[in-house]
Amino acid sequence: MIELRNVIKSFGDKAVLKGVNARFDKGKTNLIIGASGSGKTVLQKCMVGLLKIDSGEILFSGTDFVTMSGEDRKLLRQQIGMLFQGSALFDSMTVEQNVMFPLDMFTKWTRGEKLERVNFVLERVDLKGVNAKRPDEISGGMKKRVGIARAIVLKPKYLFCDEPNSGLDPRTSMLIDKLIHEITKENDITTIINTHDMNSVMEIGENILYLDQGKEEWKGTNKEIIFSKHEKLNDFIFASEFLKDAKDMRALEERGIIDNDRNMDKILKEGSIDTGEGKE
Ligand SMILES: Nc1ncnc2c1ncn2[C@@H]1O[C@H](COP(=O)(O)OP(=O)(O)OP(=O)(O)O)[C@@H](O)[C@H]1O
Ligand SMILES: [Mg+2]
Numbered sequence: 001m002i003e004l005r006n007v008i009k010s011f012g013d014k015a016v017l018k019g020v021n022a023r024f025d026k027g028k029t030n031l032i033i034g035a036s037g038s039g040k041t042v043l044q045k046c047m048v049g050l051l052k053i054d055s056g057e058i059l060f061s062g063t064d065f066v067t068m069s070g071e072d073r074k075l076l077r078q079q080i081g082m083l084f085q086g087s088a089l090f091d092s093m094t095v096e097q098n099v100m101f102p103l104d105m106f107t108k109w110t111r112g113e114k115l116e117r118v119n120f121v122l123e124r125v126d127l128k129g130v131n132a133k134r135p136d137e138i139s140g141g142m143k144k145r146v147g148i149a150r151a152i153v154l155k156p157k158y159l160f161c162d163e164p165n166s167g168l169d170p171r172t173s174m175l176i177d178k179l180i181h182e183i184t185k186e187n188d189i190t191t192i193i194n195t196h197d198m199n200s201v202m203e204i205g206e207n208i209l210y211l212d213q214g215k216e217e218w219k220g221t222n223k224e225i226i227f228s229k230h231e232k233l234n235d236f237i238f239a240s241e242f243l244k245d246a247k248d249m250r251a252l253e254e255r256g257i258i259d260n261d262r263n264m265d266k267i268l269k270e271g272s273i274d275t276g277e278g279k280e
Contacts, residue, residue, distance in 0.1 A: 001026050002047065002158065002190055007056035009039075009046055016042050018214040019056070027188045029181050029204040031195055034211035035236060040194040041085075043211070044160050047192070048080055049073065060158065078106050081156035081189075083180075085163045087147035089135040095122070096131035099150045106154060121149040125179060141172040145179070152183060159184065159191040165200060173197060177204050198237060201225065210236070226250055 002024040009017040016039045024030040032040045045051040047058055049065065058065040060076055068076070089098050096118055103114045122128060125145040135143055144164060151159060161180060165173035177197075181204045184191040195201065201208065205222035210233050218233045225237060226247060238244045 001061060002192070003057070003059040003062075004043075004047075005057040005059070007043070007046060007058065008054045009042060009051065010054055016214050017046070017053070020211070020214070020216055022209045022216055022219070023207075024190055024192050024209075025207055026190045027185060028191065028206040029177075029184050030190070030192045030207045030209070031201060031205045032192065032209050032211060033195060033201060033236075034217075036196075038211040039214040040211060041162055044162055044192065044194055048082060048160055049077065078154060079157040081151035081154065081159045083144070083147045083151045083159070083161040083164055085166055087135075087143040089143060089146055089150075091135050093134070094131060095127070095133050095135070095138070095146050098135070098146055099153055102150060102154050117153060118149075121153050122146075124152075124183070125149045140167050141176065144168065144176050148176075148179060148183070152187070155187065157189060159189045161191070161193045163194055163196065165195065165197045170199060174199060174203065180204070198243070201237065212236075227254070 004020050004022045007017050007020040008015075020039075020043060032043060034040055042051060046053045047065075053066065056066075063072070063076075065073065065076065090101070093101070096115075099118045099121060100114050103109060103117060107114070109117075118131070119128075122131065125148050127142065127145050127149065130138065130142070135146070138146070148164075151161075159180075164176055164180060168176065177200050180191060180193065183189065193200070193204075202222050202225075205225065208218075208220055208222065208225065209216055210218040212232055218228065218230050220228065225233070228234065234244075234247075238247050
């Protein structure tokens, strides 16, 4: 579990994080959502120590990242896996070398032991046998998988993913989401995902933090989002009229006012839904 207490971060006189409080649970896909520029990437960078916060606490399983000793911080960093936006693979290295890189850096394992682990994680992300390929020889979805394999090769307790679906088609995005979700469950990882993708919110939003201009504006689950009356959140999530309509339909359905098996052809032809409301 990771807890944030009143995390503040500015760049010069520009306040980006204005006292963020949040809790990210173990064994769950925790999502950070919010408009472009709301501070999602800055928040993740602060959590993994790439940026230094001005004040506040970042507690990893109860221990503050900011005040812990240099040695403890080094150990903690090895328990953190990161999937960067755009995958950030080394172009001059093969897939195998990319995935082996953290093992080369942080373990004293033999080449055989490292290769065994690399092959295990490559198989886990459905990339068996692509060891010798280079990043420019594989698709965007495959690159993300290599990025995931590299992020989990050291068996992290914490996994950070910044926009894992950017640049992918909806179906591939869904497969990547499912993969991250499954790996989170299998290994009981505290996973934190920055996303813009509303499919992800609905599919894997077990614990969602909605950031607005550097403040936590709403917290909840994907199920709660559908029924939330929070105006800013609704405007953000259900940005289009189509999605607003879909949300209303879902709400009516949930209340038993309209039938799940409704005949859409009939409804469209008649131009309105008989909700039963207003009847004696
Ligand atoms: N190194 C930096 N120096 C100055 N300002 C920065 C720096 N990094 C980020 N910012 C500013 O912080 C704000 C939040 O940026 P951030 O990248 O966290 O947004 P985001 O929510 O991740 O947006 P997006 O959805 O577009 O990725 C932006 O206004 C950005 O310009
Ligand atoms: Mg970002």
